[in-house]
Amino acid sequence: MLRHLTKRINDKEWTIKVDNGQNVFIKFRNKEYNFGLKDILMIKNMGNVNIRYLTLKTTLDTIKIRVGNTGFAPFSTPEDIHELDSFVEFLKPYIEKNFNKKILKNAANPNIIPNFGVYIEKQQKIRYTLINKLKPWQIATLIVGTLMLIMFTLMKVLFYYFDNH
Structure with missing residues (x-):
C-alpha cells in the first residue's frame, strides 16, 4: 500500500553532481543546494541493508537524503541505494583527509553498510551525547x-x- 502511494508522488528524484571534484550540486524537488566540499562540516551515513540516511551539514544548510526499499521506506530501488553508497565512496578520500570519525558505542553493528558512521570536520571538537556514550x-x-x-x-x-x- 505504501509503495503504491509513493508512486503517486511526483518529482521524488535526487540529483547529485560533483564538478571538478570540489563543488557539489544537489537538487530535490524545488530545492537546490550548491556548495564546495570545504563547506561540509559534518557527514552522517547511517542505515541498514535496505535503507540509508545520509545527512550533509554545510555552513549554510543541512541536507538529509533518505533512500530505501523496505516496507516502511518504499520510496526507492536497490539501484538508488547503490548510487548513494557510490557517492559516499567517492567522498571517502576527502573524508579520510579532512574529517574525524565519531566513535558510536550505541551502534550494535557499525559495519552493516559501507562507510557507516558520523564524520566531524577536524577543526571541530567531537561532542558525544549521553545516548552515544552508552x-x-x-x-x-x-x-x-x-x-x-x-x-x-x-x-x-x-x-x-x-x-x-
Missing part, C-alpha cells in the same frame, strides 16, 4: 527501567483513584 545493552536497560517506572506510577495512581472512589 552501549546497546545499557540503552535497553534504560528503556526497560523507564517503562517499569512509568507502569509503577500509573498503577499507584489507579489504585489511589479506585480506593478513594
Whole structure:
C-alpha cells in the first residue's frame, strides 16, 4: 500500500553532481543546494541493508537524503541505494583527509553498510551525547527501567483513584 502511494508522488528524484571534484550540486524537488566540499562540516551515513540516511551539514544548510526499499521506506530501488553508497565512496578520500570519525558505542553493528558512521570536520571538537556514550545493552536497560517506572506510577495512581472512589 505504501509503495503504491509513493508512486503517486511526483518529482521524488535526487540529483547529485560533483564538478571538478570540489563543488557539489544537489537538487530535490524545488530545492537546490550548491556548495564546495570545504563547506561540509559534518557527514552522517547511517542505515541498514535496505535503507540509508545520509545527512550533509554545510555552513549554510543541512541536507538529509533518505533512500530505501523496505516496507516502511518504499520510496526507492536497490539501484538508488547503490548510487548513494557510490557517492559516499567517492567522498571517502576527502573524508579520510579532512574529517574525524565519531566513535558510536550505541551502534550494535557499525559495519552493516559501507562507510557507516558520523564524520566531524577536524577543526571541530567531537561532542558525544549521553545516548552515544552508552552501549546497546545499557540503552535497553534504560528503556526497560523507564517503562517499569512509568507502569509503577500509573498503577499507584489507579489504585489511589479506585480506593478513594
